[in-house]
Amino acid sequence: MVKSMLRTAGASDPGRVRKNNEDAHYSDPDRGIFLVVDGIGGHAAGEHAAAIAVERVRARLERQTGTAEQRVREAITMANNEILHAARSNPEWAGMACVLTLVLLENGSAVVGHVGDSRLYQVRRGAIHKITHDHSPVGEREDNRELSEAEAMRHPRRNEVYRDVGSEEHAPDDAGFIEIQRIPFDPDSALLLCSDGLSDQVTSSEIRAAVERHAGAPDAAVRDLIAAANRAGGKDNVTVLLVEGDDFAAEPRAVSPGSPWPGRLLMFGAGLLVAVAAAWLTRESWRPAPVVIRPRTIEVNRSIAAAMEEARPGDTVVVPAGEYREQVRLKSGVTLRARVPREPVLRAAPLSGGPAVIADRVNGARLSGLRIVADPQTPLNIGIDLRDSQVEIDDVEVKGAGIGIEIHGSASPVVRASAIRDSNAEGVLVIGPSQPWLSHNLIQSNKGGGVTAREGARPILLGNVIDHNALDVPGDKDEIRQQNFFPDAGRAHK
Numbered sequence: 001m002v003k004s005m006l007r008t009a010g011a012s013d014p015g016r017v018r019k020n021n022e023d024a025h026y027s028d029p030d031r032g033i034f035l036v037v038d039g040i041g042g043h044a045a046g047e048h049a050a051a052i053a054v055e056r057v058r059a060r061l062e063r064q065t066g067t068a069e070q071r072v073r074e075a076i077t078m079a080n081n082e083i084l085h086a087a088r089s090n091p092e093w094a095g096m097a098c099v100l101t102l103v104l105l106e107n108g109s110a111v112v113g114h115v116g117d118s119r120l121y122q123v124r125r126g127a128i129h130k131i132t133h134d135h136s137p138v139g140e141r142e143d144n145r146e147l148s149e150a151e152a153m154r155h156p157r158r159n160e161v162y163r164d165v166g167s168e169e170h171a172p173d174d175a176g177f178i179e180i181q182r183i184p185f186d187p188d189s190a191l192l193l194c195s196d197g198l199s200d201q202v203t204s205s206e207i208r209a210a211v212e213r214h215a216g217a218p219d220a221a222v223r224d225l226i227a228a229a230n231r232a233g234g235k236d237n238v239t240v241l242l243v244e245g246d247d248f249a250a251e252p253r254a255v256s257p258g259s260p261w262p263g264r265l266l267m268f269g270a271g272l273l274v275a276v277a278a279a280w281l282t283r284e285s286w287r288p289a290p291v292v293i294r295p296r297t298i299e300v301n302r303s304i305a306a307a308m309e310e311a312r313p314g315d316t317v318v319v320p321a322g323e324y325r326e327q328v329r330l331k332s333g334v335t336l337r338a339r340v341p342r343e344p345v346l347r348a349a350p351l352s353g354g355p356a357v358i359a360d361r362v363n364g365a366r367l368s369g370l371r372i373v374a375d376p377q378t379p380l381n382i383g384i385d386l387r388d389s390q391v392e393i394d395d396v397e398v399k400g401a402g403i404g405i406e407i408h409g410s411a412s413p414v415v416r417a418s419a420i421r422d423s424n425a426e427g428v429l430v431i432g433p434s435q436p437w438l439s440h441n442l443i444q445s446n447k448g449g450g451v452t453a454r455e456g457a458r459p460i461l462l463g464n465v466i467d468h469n470a471l472d473v474p475g476d477k478d479e480i481r482q483q484n485f486f487p488d489a490g491r492a493h494k
Contacts, residue, residue: 009218010241013226015197016234022046023195023239026054032105033061036193036239038118041096049096049166052086053079059412063390065333065364068106069180072113073172083166086463089440097166101132101193110185113178116161119199121192128208131183135163153200187245197238201229216249218242304328319344327352330359330391338369341395345371347378354380359389366392374400382406386413393418403429407436421445430457443469
């Protein structure tokens with residue numbers, strides 16, 4: 001199935017009771033990404049959790065490294081840990097989290113990632129099937145048929161969940177965290193993702209009827225379902241995202257009784273079955289044995305560059321404490337991390353002047369825990385130079401460079417929980433259409449400004465401490481101030 005032929009629509013509504021909307025949704029039909037998020041937390045914290053989830057999931061799934069299942073697990077885990085870190089950094093966001101349902105379409109199937117009590121339904125003509133399981137006491141009883149759908153919808157504990165995204169640290173493969181499924185997605189079916197603002201107010205049969213009634217016009221179906229939820233009370237925010245296959249709106253084709261085609265098709269099918277069976281029985285003669293390449297951990301002996309040269313995608317290069325005077329190039333799919341964060345110190349290679357770290361057209365790499373330090377004896381023109389590279393940088397310190405981190409091109413790297421300070425020019429310089437995610441960093445005392453964006457760059461800033469630095473970035477300055485921390489509040493910022 002060609003993803004560009006999908007018919008999709010999505011909308012969110014605050015409902016009739018709540019003033020703010022803590023739901024969010026995202027769709028990218030070309031990449032087959034569809035997501036519904038329901039935020040949890042007071043004082044608008046749920047909105048922040050939902051926004052972080054959308055951005056982190058989007059950023060990870062756009063990097064097409066690893067299997068679809070791995071990408072979904074990593075996307076949800078990254079959102080989880082980012083939300084947790086943001087909540088710990090801001091007392092007003094304490095306790096924020098979210099629940100979500102994610103679909104990634106791939107080769108005629110849908111990989112589903114799910115945490116909480118938002119839902120995914122699959123609709124075919126005359127039938128609707130709930131794909132996800134509610135991670136809640138009431139939802140579990142409904143799935144086990146101890147409660148009817150109507151009883152579950154009326155239950156006083158309906159809003160309780162025992163799994164969420166953001167309340168505790170997780171790894172992608174943690175048991176009891178992410179529910180993963182792969183289901184067929186045929187052209188004559190539709191997928192409906194929704195928050196519990198719909199499923200608590202509108203029955204599954206009513207959902208199916210609305211989707212079928214507006215087959216071929218998903219916008220109308222979404223509007224109809226949101227209106228139905230509000231007519232039923234609108235007690236919560238309601239979000240609906242509908243994805244129709246190519247043939248979902250087509251009428252079923254009937255074959256006339258006198259047509260010779262059924263018999264011909266039956267004979268053809270029987271012949272094909274015999275051929276497939278024969279191929280299967282002799283498969284060992286034509287199928288090569290599988291080769292499993294397992295990720296490795298490579299300890300740096302004397303040179304980081306030598307260990308990186310040996311590494312292949314999936315490997316992790318571990319750097320012991322010590323001082324390293326060399327230039328390091330990141331590689332796609334390779335993690336470079338300190339054995340103990342901030343103990344390895346990377347300086348400029350002799351006579352090079354920098355950069356200390358280079359990534360050029362790299363995808364899926366990670367740099368973690370190193371200190372990059374310049375001084376008059378070992379100056380650095382750039383601490384970290386990222387060019388058209390999708391890289392994650394976390395818990396790194398860049399101190400005293402000409403430019404702390406320079407980002408060029410259209411890729412959108414992540415810089416998180418790091419310190420960029422005392423640069424002679426910009427702390428972070430972004431050039432080109434990139435939208436890097438700068439989250440919970442200390443950006444301090446950089447002479448040319450904390451974060452500067454040029455040539456269409458639009459960095460996303462969240463939870464950063466920006467101290468004694470000016471900003472030169474596009475966007476709503478009041479919103480930037482609300483989402484970041486400026487200890488030197490009396491100082492003018494651009």
